[in-house]
């Protein structure tokens with residue numbers, strides 16, 4: 001989100017609206033909310049409507065933001081790997097299921 005987005009009058013109005021009355025954080029429910037968090041990020045098509053904003057404490061908002069950035073980076077890497085025909089990390093993990101060769105009871109267990 002750019003600085004210009006925070007100056008959007010709709011965002012400012014709705015942010016003030018959902019933070020009125022000092023609500024608890026939507027995510028952890030423990031801390032008082034001090035920020036308005038976008039459920040759908042702006043660059044993914046979200047807007048500043050009340051339906052897309054929830055009250056959030058600073059740490060939860062920051063954690064969600066970094067997860068989103070990581071998610072986007074992961075998607076970018078996956079797309080690049082797909083383009084060059086590389087095996088994905090997930091595919092590798094699926095084949096290394098640790099329970100496959102163990103946990104099979106045998107007659108010798110008695």
Ligand SMILES: [Zn+2]
Nearest residue numbers: 025028057060
């Ligand atoms: Zn929180």
